[in-house]
Amino acid sequence: MDSVEALAFDVFGTVVDWRSSIASEGERLASEKGIEGMDWLAFADSWRGGYEPSMARVRRGELPWMNIDALHLMILDDLLDELGIDMLTEGEKDHLNRAWHRLAPWPDAVAGLTRLRTRFVTATLSNGNVALLTNMAKNTGLPWDCILSAELSRHYKPDPEVYSTAADLLGLPAERVMMVAAHASDLEAAQAVGMRAAYVSRPLEFGAGGQPEDVTGKPFDIFADDFVDLADKLGC
Protein backbone atom coordinates (compact mmCIF):
# COMPACT_ATOMS: atom_id res chain seq x y z
CA MET A 1 0.00 0.00 0.00
CA ASP A 2 3.01 2.26 0.54
CA SER A 3 3.49 2.41 -3.22
CA VAL A 4 0.18 4.23 -3.80
CA GLU A 5 0.91 7.73 -5.15
CA ALA A 6 -2.47 8.89 -6.44
CA LEU A 7 -6.08 8.61 -5.35
CA ALA A 8 -8.79 8.64 -8.03
CA PHE A 9 -12.25 9.51 -6.75
CA ASP A 10 -15.67 8.61 -7.96
CA VAL A 11 -17.70 11.79 -7.53
CA PHE A 12 -21.51 11.40 -7.74
CA GLY A 13 -22.52 9.87 -4.41
CA THR A 14 -18.94 9.44 -3.19
CA VAL A 15 -17.85 13.10 -2.97
CA VAL A 16 -21.11 14.96 -3.48
CA ASP A 17 -24.70 14.46 -2.36
CA TRP A 18 -26.49 14.58 -5.71
CA ARG A 19 -29.91 13.67 -4.34
CA SER A 20 -30.53 16.49 -1.90
CA SER A 21 -28.65 18.98 -4.13
CA ILE A 22 -30.86 18.25 -7.15
CA ALA A 23 -33.99 18.31 -4.97
CA SER A 24 -33.01 21.75 -3.61
CA GLU A 25 -32.49 23.12 -7.12
CA GLY A 26 -35.91 21.74 -8.08
CA GLU A 27 -37.55 23.36 -5.10
CA ARG A 28 -35.94 26.71 -5.89
CA LEU A 29 -37.11 26.48 -9.51
CA ALA A 30 -40.61 25.48 -8.39
CA SER A 31 -40.94 28.50 -6.15
CA GLU A 32 -39.69 30.82 -8.93
CA LYS A 33 -41.98 29.33 -11.57
CA GLY A 34 -45.00 28.54 -9.39
CA ILE A 35 -44.76 24.77 -9.98
CA GLU A 36 -46.77 22.98 -7.30
CA GLY A 37 -47.26 19.49 -5.95
CA MET A 38 -43.91 18.04 -7.06
CA ASP A 39 -41.82 15.60 -5.01
CA TRP A 40 -38.38 16.89 -5.84
CA LEU A 41 -36.54 14.04 -4.12
CA ALA A 42 -38.44 11.64 -6.37
CA PHE A 43 -37.56 13.93 -9.30
CA ALA A 44 -33.87 13.62 -8.36
CA ASP A 45 -34.18 9.83 -8.16
CA SER A 46 -35.87 9.66 -11.56
CA TRP A 47 -33.28 11.90 -13.19
CA ARG A 48 -30.47 9.83 -11.68
CA GLY A 49 -32.38 6.69 -12.65
CA GLY A 50 -31.95 7.56 -16.33
CA TYR A 51 -28.19 7.70 -15.97
CA GLU A 52 -27.13 4.03 -16.13
CA PRO A 53 -29.52 3.14 -19.00
CA SER A 54 -28.37 6.12 -21.06
CA MET A 55 -24.68 5.26 -20.56
CA ALA A 56 -25.51 1.69 -21.53
CA ARG A 57 -26.99 2.97 -24.82
CA VAL A 58 -23.70 4.78 -25.54
CA ARG A 59 -21.77 1.64 -24.57
CA ARG A 60 -23.82 -0.49 -26.98
CA GLY A 61 -23.38 2.05 -29.78
CA GLU A 62 -27.09 2.93 -29.93
CA LEU A 63 -26.08 6.52 -29.21
CA PRO A 64 -22.91 8.19 -30.48
CA TRP A 65 -20.44 9.34 -27.85
CA MET A 66 -22.18 11.95 -25.70
CA ASN A 67 -20.86 13.39 -22.47
CA ILE A 68 -22.87 13.45 -19.25
CA ASP A 69 -24.11 17.01 -19.78
CA ALA A 70 -25.72 15.82 -23.02
CA LEU A 71 -27.09 12.62 -21.46
CA HIS A 72 -28.45 14.55 -18.46
CA LEU A 73 -30.25 16.92 -20.83
CA MET A 74 -31.76 14.06 -22.83
CA ILE A 75 -33.05 12.41 -19.63
CA LEU A 76 -34.30 15.76 -18.30
CA ASP A 77 -36.25 16.46 -21.51
CA ASP A 78 -38.08 13.14 -21.18
CA LEU A 79 -38.70 13.66 -17.48
CA LEU A 80 -40.12 17.16 -17.90
CA ASP A 81 -42.40 15.89 -20.68
CA GLU A 82 -43.60 13.06 -18.47
CA LEU A 83 -44.28 15.43 -15.58
CA GLY A 84 -46.02 17.97 -17.80
CA ILE A 85 -43.54 20.72 -16.91
CA ASP A 86 -43.57 22.71 -20.14
CA MET A 87 -43.03 26.33 -19.10
CA LEU A 88 -39.22 26.35 -18.94
CA THR A 89 -37.26 28.37 -21.46
CA GLU A 90 -34.20 26.74 -23.06
CA GLY A 91 -32.04 28.91 -20.79
CA GLU A 92 -33.91 27.79 -17.68
CA LYS A 93 -33.67 24.16 -18.73
CA ASP A 94 -29.94 24.53 -19.38
CA HIS A 95 -29.52 26.13 -15.96
CA LEU A 96 -31.42 23.24 -14.36
CA ASN A 97 -29.31 20.72 -16.30
CA ARG A 98 -26.21 22.36 -14.95
CA ALA A 99 -27.43 21.74 -11.39
CA TRP A 100 -25.07 18.74 -11.68
CA HIS A 101 -22.20 21.27 -11.87
CA ARG A 102 -23.31 22.71 -8.54
CA LEU A 103 -23.77 19.59 -6.36
CA ALA A 104 -22.84 20.02 -2.71
CA PRO A 105 -20.08 17.89 -1.14
CA TRP A 106 -20.75 15.58 1.78
CA PRO A 107 -19.82 17.44 4.99
CA ASP A 108 -16.46 15.62 5.41
CA ALA A 109 -15.35 15.81 1.76
CA VAL A 110 -13.39 19.07 1.60
CA ALA A 111 -11.68 18.53 4.97
CA GLY A 112 -10.78 14.93 4.14
CA LEU A 113 -9.50 15.75 0.66
CA THR A 114 -7.41 18.61 2.01
CA ARG A 115 -5.61 16.13 4.27
CA LEU A 116 -5.33 13.43 1.62
CA ARG A 117 -3.85 15.89 -0.83
CA THR A 118 -0.86 16.52 1.44
CA ARG A 119 0.39 13.01 0.69
CA PHE A 120 -1.27 11.90 -2.55
CA VAL A 121 -2.13 13.27 -5.96
CA THR A 122 -5.90 13.64 -5.76
CA ALA A 123 -7.87 13.30 -8.98
CA THR A 124 -11.48 12.92 -9.91
CA LEU A 125 -12.35 9.83 -11.93
CA SER A 126 -16.01 10.30 -12.68
CA ASN A 127 -18.42 9.65 -15.50
CA GLY A 128 -19.11 13.38 -15.20
CA ASN A 129 -17.49 15.42 -17.94
CA VAL A 130 -14.44 17.61 -17.42
CA ALA A 131 -16.37 20.91 -17.47
CA LEU A 132 -18.92 19.61 -14.96
CA LEU A 133 -16.19 18.44 -12.57
CA THR A 134 -14.16 21.63 -13.00
CA ASN A 135 -17.15 23.87 -12.35
CA MET A 136 -18.21 21.74 -9.38
CA ALA A 137 -14.76 22.05 -7.81
CA LYS A 138 -14.79 25.79 -8.35
CA ASN A 139 -18.28 26.13 -6.86
CA THR A 140 -17.53 24.07 -3.79
CA GLY A 141 -13.81 24.38 -3.05
CA LEU A 142 -13.02 20.70 -3.68
CA PRO A 143 -9.21 20.72 -3.84
CA TRP A 144 -8.34 18.42 -6.77
CA ASP A 145 -4.85 18.22 -8.20
CA CYS A 146 -6.22 17.00 -11.49
CA ILE A 147 -9.60 16.59 -13.17
CA LEU A 148 -9.85 13.18 -14.82
CA SER A 149 -13.03 11.92 -16.38
CA ALA A 150 -14.49 9.03 -18.34
CA GLU A 151 -14.83 11.64 -21.10
CA LEU A 152 -11.06 11.47 -21.70
CA SER A 153 -11.33 7.85 -22.89
CA ARG A 154 -14.78 8.24 -24.46
CA HIS A 155 -15.93 5.27 -22.43
CA TYR A 156 -18.08 5.13 -19.34
CA LYS A 157 -17.24 3.39 -16.08
CA PRO A 158 -17.08 0.52 -15.44
CA ASP A 159 -15.41 0.02 -18.87
CA PRO A 160 -11.72 -0.80 -18.24
CA GLU A 161 -10.54 1.94 -20.64
CA VAL A 162 -11.62 4.60 -18.14
CA TYR A 163 -9.34 3.28 -15.41
CA SER A 164 -6.36 2.42 -17.60
CA THR A 165 -6.49 5.82 -19.33
CA ALA A 166 -6.51 7.52 -15.93
CA ALA A 167 -3.42 5.62 -14.74
CA ASP A 168 -1.63 6.42 -18.03
CA LEU A 169 -2.47 10.12 -17.71
CA LEU A 170 -1.23 10.12 -14.11
CA GLY A 171 2.00 8.56 -15.40
CA LEU A 172 1.68 5.66 -12.97
CA PRO A 173 1.28 1.91 -13.20
CA ALA A 174 -2.26 0.99 -12.14
CA GLU A 175 -1.12 -0.51 -8.80
CA ARG A 176 0.12 2.90 -7.66
CA VAL A 177 -3.36 4.38 -8.07
CA MET A 178 -6.14 3.78 -5.56
CA MET A 179 -9.74 4.18 -6.64
CA VAL A 180 -12.00 5.64 -3.95
CA ALA A 181 -15.72 5.03 -4.34
CA ALA A 182 -18.96 4.37 -2.50
CA HIS A 183 -19.94 1.74 -5.08
CA ALA A 184 -18.54 -1.79 -5.19
CA SER A 185 -18.90 -2.16 -8.98
CA ASP A 186 -16.66 0.86 -9.57
CA LEU A 187 -13.98 -0.53 -7.25
CA GLU A 188 -14.18 -4.01 -8.76
CA ALA A 189 -13.65 -2.58 -12.24
CA ALA A 190 -10.68 -0.55 -10.97
CA GLN A 191 -9.18 -3.66 -9.33
CA ALA A 192 -9.62 -5.58 -12.58
CA VAL A 193 -7.07 -3.28 -14.27
CA GLY A 194 -4.73 -3.49 -11.25
CA MET A 195 -5.69 -0.46 -9.17
CA ARG A 196 -6.04 -0.51 -5.39
CA ALA A 197 -9.49 0.11 -3.92
CA ALA A 198 -10.89 2.07 -0.99
CA TYR A 199 -14.57 1.76 -0.20
CA VAL A 200 -16.19 4.76 1.47
CA SER A 201 -19.61 4.21 2.97
CA ARG A 202 -22.25 6.79 1.98
CA PRO A 203 -25.40 5.39 3.60
CA LEU A 204 -27.43 8.52 2.80
CA GLU A 205 -26.73 8.57 -0.96
CA PHE A 206 -30.26 7.37 -1.73
CA GLY A 207 -31.85 9.07 1.29
CA ALA A 208 -32.63 7.91 4.81
CA GLY A 209 -34.83 5.14 3.44
CA GLY A 210 -32.26 3.92 0.91
CA GLN A 211 -30.79 0.43 1.11
CA PRO A 212 -27.05 0.62 1.90
CA GLU A 213 -24.92 -1.62 -0.31
CA ASP A 214 -23.66 -4.83 1.31
CA VAL A 215 -19.91 -5.01 0.81
CA THR A 216 -19.20 -7.70 3.38
CA GLY A 217 -16.33 -9.88 2.25
CA LYS A 218 -15.43 -7.72 -0.77
CA PRO A 219 -11.66 -7.73 -1.31
CA PHE A 220 -11.11 -3.99 -1.02
CA ASP A 221 -7.91 -2.65 0.54
CA ILE A 222 -9.66 -0.13 2.79
CA PHE A 223 -13.15 0.37 4.16
CA ALA A 224 -13.72 3.90 5.46
CA ASP A 225 -16.69 5.68 7.04
CA ASP A 226 -15.95 8.97 5.28
CA PHE A 227 -13.01 10.97 3.85
CA VAL A 228 -11.69 11.99 7.26
CA ASP A 229 -11.61 8.34 8.28
CA LEU A 230 -9.92 7.55 4.95
CA ALA A 231 -7.26 10.19 5.69
CA ASP A 232 -6.72 8.57 9.12
CA LYS A 233 -6.44 5.11 7.58
CA LEU A 234 -3.98 6.31 4.94
CA GLY A 235 -1.83 8.05 7.56
CA CYS A 236 -2.41 11.62 6.33
Next chain:
Amino acid sequence: MDSVEALAFDVFGTVVDWRSSIASEGERLASEKGIEGMDWLAFADSWRGGYEPSMARVRRGELPWMNIDALHLMILDDLLDELGIDMLTEGEKDHLNRAWHRLAPWPDAVAGLTRLRTRFVTATLSNGNVALLTNMAKNTGLPWDCILSAELSRHYKPDPEVYSTAADLLGLPAERVMMVAAHASDLEAAQAVGMRAAYVSRPLEFGAGGQPEDVTGKPFDIFADDFVDLADKLGC
Protein backbone atom coordinates in the same frame (compact mmCIF):
# COMPACT_ATOMS: atom_id res chain seq x y z
CA MET B 1 -14.11 40.25 -24.15
CA ASP B 2 -16.72 40.10 -21.39
CA SER B 3 -17.79 36.71 -22.69
CA VAL B 4 -14.46 35.07 -21.84
CA GLU B 5 -15.02 32.45 -19.12
CA ALA B 6 -11.81 30.44 -19.15
CA LEU B 7 -8.11 31.14 -19.55
CA ALA B 8 -5.89 28.44 -21.05
CA PHE B 9 -2.20 28.86 -20.32
CA ASP B 10 0.86 27.80 -22.17
CA VAL B 11 3.25 26.60 -19.47
CA PHE B 12 6.92 26.18 -20.53
CA GLY B 13 8.30 29.70 -20.72
CA THR B 14 4.95 31.38 -20.02
CA VAL B 15 4.29 30.14 -16.48
CA VAL B 16 7.61 28.54 -15.54
CA ASP B 17 11.24 29.37 -16.13
CA TRP B 18 12.46 26.12 -17.66
CA ARG B 19 15.95 27.40 -18.49
CA SER B 20 17.26 28.32 -15.05
CA SER B 21 15.31 25.46 -13.41
CA ILE B 22 16.92 22.82 -15.65
CA ALA B 23 20.35 24.43 -15.23
CA SER B 24 19.96 24.30 -11.41
CA GLU B 25 19.02 20.62 -11.52
CA GLY B 26 22.07 19.98 -13.72
CA GLU B 27 24.35 21.80 -11.33
CA ARG B 28 23.01 19.84 -8.38
CA LEU B 29 23.53 16.57 -10.22
CA ALA B 30 27.05 17.63 -11.25
CA SER B 31 28.07 18.32 -7.68
CA GLU B 32 26.62 14.97 -6.52
CA LYS B 33 28.28 12.97 -9.29
CA GLY B 34 31.49 14.95 -9.62
CA ILE B 35 30.78 16.03 -13.21
CA GLU B 36 33.01 19.00 -14.06
CA GLY B 37 33.35 21.63 -16.73
CA MET B 38 29.71 21.61 -17.95
CA ASP B 39 27.76 24.72 -18.96
CA TRP B 40 24.35 23.78 -17.56
CA LEU B 41 22.54 26.73 -19.14
CA ALA B 42 23.79 25.53 -22.52
CA PHE B 43 22.67 22.02 -21.50
CA ALA B 44 19.17 23.38 -20.79
CA ASP B 45 19.13 25.13 -24.17
CA SER B 46 20.21 21.96 -25.98
CA TRP B 47 17.63 19.82 -24.22
CA ARG B 48 14.91 22.35 -25.00
CA GLY B 49 16.30 22.63 -28.53
CA GLY B 50 15.37 19.00 -29.18
CA TYR B 51 11.74 19.64 -28.27
CA GLU B 52 10.31 21.16 -31.47
CA PRO B 53 12.10 18.71 -33.81
CA SER B 54 10.93 15.71 -31.79
CA MET B 55 7.29 16.91 -31.75
CA ALA B 56 7.59 17.46 -35.50
CA ARG B 57 8.64 13.80 -35.90
CA VAL B 58 5.48 12.73 -34.05
CA ARG B 59 3.42 15.13 -36.17
CA ARG B 60 4.83 13.66 -39.39
CA GLY B 61 4.18 10.12 -38.18
CA GLU B 62 7.90 9.20 -38.02
CA LEU B 63 7.40 8.44 -34.35
CA PRO B 64 4.25 6.91 -32.84
CA TRP B 65 2.36 9.04 -30.34
CA MET B 66 4.69 9.72 -27.41
CA ASN B 67 4.08 12.15 -24.60
CA ILE B 68 6.59 14.80 -23.56
CA ASP B 69 8.08 12.69 -20.78
CA ALA B 70 9.00 10.12 -23.42
CA LEU B 71 10.28 12.73 -25.89
CA HIS B 72 12.31 14.47 -23.17
CA LEU B 73 13.94 11.14 -22.29
CA MET B 74 14.79 10.39 -25.91
CA ILE B 75 16.41 13.83 -26.30
CA LEU B 76 18.20 13.47 -22.96
CA ASP B 77 19.67 10.09 -23.96
CA ASP B 78 21.16 11.60 -27.12
CA LEU B 79 22.43 14.64 -25.26
CA LEU B 80 24.11 12.64 -22.49
CA ASP B 81 25.79 10.44 -25.16
CA GLU B 82 27.02 13.50 -26.99
CA LEU B 83 28.42 15.02 -23.79
CA GLY B 84 30.03 11.75 -22.70
CA ILE B 85 28.02 11.65 -19.46
CA ASP B 86 27.73 7.90 -18.98
CA MET B 87 27.75 7.35 -15.22
CA LEU B 88 24.03 7.90 -14.50
CA THR B 89 21.89 4.98 -13.39
CA GLU B 90 18.45 4.56 -15.02
CA GLY B 91 16.93 5.91 -11.79
CA GLU B 92 19.15 8.98 -11.83
CA LYS B 93 18.38 9.60 -15.50
CA ASP B 94 14.66 9.26 -14.82
CA HIS B 95 14.96 11.69 -11.92
CA LEU B 96 16.79 14.16 -14.18
CA ASN B 97 14.15 13.71 -16.88
CA ARG B 98 11.48 14.57 -14.36
CA ALA B 99 13.20 17.89 -13.67
CA TRP B 100 10.53 19.16 -16.10
CA HIS B 101 7.95 18.22 -13.44
CA ARG B 102 9.75 20.49 -10.97
CA LEU B 103 10.23 23.70 -12.96
CA ALA B 104 9.95 26.91 -10.95
CA PRO B 105 7.28 29.51 -11.79
CA TRP B 106 8.18 33.05 -12.79
CA PRO B 107 7.98 35.25 -9.66
CA ASP B 108 4.57 36.78 -10.60
CA ALA B 109 2.90 33.52 -11.71
CA VAL B 110 1.29 32.20 -8.53
CA ALA B 111 0.12 35.65 -7.37
CA GLY B 112 -1.30 36.52 -10.80
CA LEU B 113 -3.03 33.17 -11.26
CA THR B 114 -4.55 33.39 -7.79
CA ARG B 115 -6.20 36.67 -8.79
CA LEU B 116 -7.20 35.46 -12.28
CA ARG B 117 -8.80 32.36 -10.80
CA THR B 118 -11.29 34.45 -8.82
CA ARG B 119 -13.00 35.39 -12.08
CA PHE B 120 -12.02 32.77 -14.67
CA VAL B 121 -11.60 29.05 -14.95
CA THR B 122 -7.83 28.67 -15.15
CA ALA B 123 -6.47 25.71 -17.08
CA THR B 124 -3.11 24.64 -18.39
CA LEU B 125 -2.91 24.05 -22.14
CA SER B 126 0.60 22.78 -22.62
CA ASN B 127 2.43 20.26 -24.74
CA GLY B 128 3.55 18.88 -21.38
CA ASN B 129 1.73 15.71 -20.38
CA VAL B 130 -0.95 15.59 -17.70
CA ALA B 131 1.27 13.94 -15.07
CA LEU B 132 4.05 16.47 -15.65
CA LEU B 133 1.65 19.41 -15.28
CA THR B 134 -0.09 17.89 -12.26
CA ASN B 135 3.19 17.21 -10.46
CA MET B 136 4.50 20.67 -11.35
CA ALA B 137 1.40 22.32 -9.87
CA LYS B 138 1.73 20.23 -6.72
CA ASN B 139 5.44 21.07 -6.40
CA THR B 140 5.00 24.78 -6.89
CA GLY B 141 1.49 25.70 -5.71
CA LEU B 142 0.24 26.80 -9.13
CA PRO B 143 -3.53 27.06 -8.56
CA TRP B 144 -5.11 25.47 -11.65
CA ASP B 145 -8.78 24.63 -11.85
CA CYS B 146 -8.11 22.05 -14.51
CA ILE B 147 -5.10 20.35 -16.10
CA LEU B 148 -5.49 20.29 -19.88
CA SER B 149 -2.76 19.08 -22.18
CA ALA B 150 -1.95 18.40 -25.80
CA GLU B 151 -1.79 14.77 -24.63
CA LEU B 152 -5.60 14.69 -24.41
CA SER B 153 -5.91 15.13 -28.19
CA ARG B 154 -2.72 13.19 -29.04
CA HIS B 155 -1.60 16.15 -31.09
CA TYR B 156 1.02 18.75 -30.31
CA LYS B 157 0.52 22.52 -30.41
CA PRO B 158 0.17 24.33 -32.70
CA ASP B 159 -2.08 21.64 -34.27
CA PRO B 160 -5.69 22.93 -34.15
CA GLU B 161 -6.96 19.75 -32.47
CA VAL B 162 -5.20 20.74 -29.24
CA TYR B 163 -7.12 24.01 -28.94
CA SER B 164 -10.50 22.71 -30.11
CA THR B 165 -10.29 19.70 -27.77
CA ALA B 166 -9.54 22.04 -24.87
CA ALA B 167 -12.57 24.24 -25.59
CA ASP B 168 -14.78 21.13 -25.90
CA LEU B 169 -13.53 19.76 -22.59
CA LEU B 170 -14.16 23.13 -20.94
CA GLY B 171 -17.70 22.98 -22.34
CA LEU B 172 -17.27 26.36 -24.01
CA PRO B 173 -17.32 27.71 -27.55
CA ALA B 174 -13.77 28.67 -28.52
CA GLU B 175 -14.50 32.42 -28.34
CA ARG B 176 -15.16 32.14 -24.61
CA VAL B 177 -11.67 30.78 -24.02
CA MET B 178 -8.59 32.99 -23.98
CA MET B 179 -5.19 31.47 -24.67
CA VAL B 180 -2.39 33.05 -22.62
CA ALA B 181 1.14 32.55 -23.94
CA ALA B 182 4.54 34.15 -24.31
CA HIS B 183 4.82 32.84 -27.88
CA ALA B 184 3.06 34.38 -30.87
CA SER B 185 2.76 31.10 -32.79
CA ASP B 186 0.78 29.52 -29.95
CA LEU B 187 -1.62 32.48 -29.83
CA GLU B 188 -2.03 32.58 -33.60
CA ALA B 189 -2.99 28.89 -33.65
CA ALA B 190 -5.48 29.49 -30.82
CA GLN B 191 -7.00 32.42 -32.71
CA ALA B 192 -7.29 30.28 -35.83
CA VAL B 193 -9.85 28.06 -34.02
CA GLY B 194 -11.65 31.13 -32.61
CA MET B 195 -10.06 31.61 -29.21
CA ARG B 196 -9.11 34.97 -27.76
CA ALA B 197 -5.42 35.68 -27.18
CA ALA B 198 -3.36 37.34 -24.45
CA TYR B 199 0.35 37.79 -25.01
CA VAL B 200 2.51 37.87 -21.92
CA SER B 201 6.05 39.07 -22.36
CA ARG B 202 8.76 36.81 -20.88
CA PRO B 203 11.95 38.53 -22.00
CA LEU B 204 14.15 36.27 -19.85
CA GLU B 205 12.86 32.93 -21.18
CA PHE B 206 16.07 32.38 -23.17
CA GLY B 207 18.30 34.22 -20.68
CA ALA B 208 19.54 37.77 -20.43
CA GLY B 209 21.17 37.46 -23.87
CA GLY B 210 18.07 36.01 -25.54
CA GLN B 211 16.33 37.81 -28.36
CA PRO B 212 12.80 38.85 -27.25
CA GLU B 213 10.12 38.01 -29.81
CA ASP B 214 8.83 40.97 -31.85
CA VAL B 215 5.05 41.00 -31.58
CA THR B 216 4.51 44.54 -32.86
CA GLY B 217 1.27 44.73 -34.80
CA LYS B 218 0.10 41.20 -33.92
CA PRO B 219 -3.69 41.11 -33.53
CA PHE B 220 -3.79 39.84 -29.95
CA ASP B 221 -6.53 41.02 -27.58
CA ILE B 222 -4.19 41.81 -24.69
CA PHE B 223 -0.50 42.47 -24.27
CA ALA B 224 0.66 42.08 -20.66
CA ASP B 225 4.00 42.42 -18.92
CA ASP B 226 3.34 39.52 -16.54
CA PHE B 227 0.43 37.70 -14.84
CA VAL B 228 -0.19 40.47 -12.32
CA ASP B 229 -0.48 42.95 -15.19
CA LEU B 230 -2.78 40.47 -16.97
CA ALA B 231 -4.99 40.30 -13.86
CA ASP B 232 -5.12 44.12 -13.84
CA LYS B 233 -6.02 44.23 -17.53
CA LEU B 234 -8.74 41.61 -17.12
CA GLY B 235 -10.24 43.44 -14.14
CA CYS B 236 -9.49 40.79 -11.50
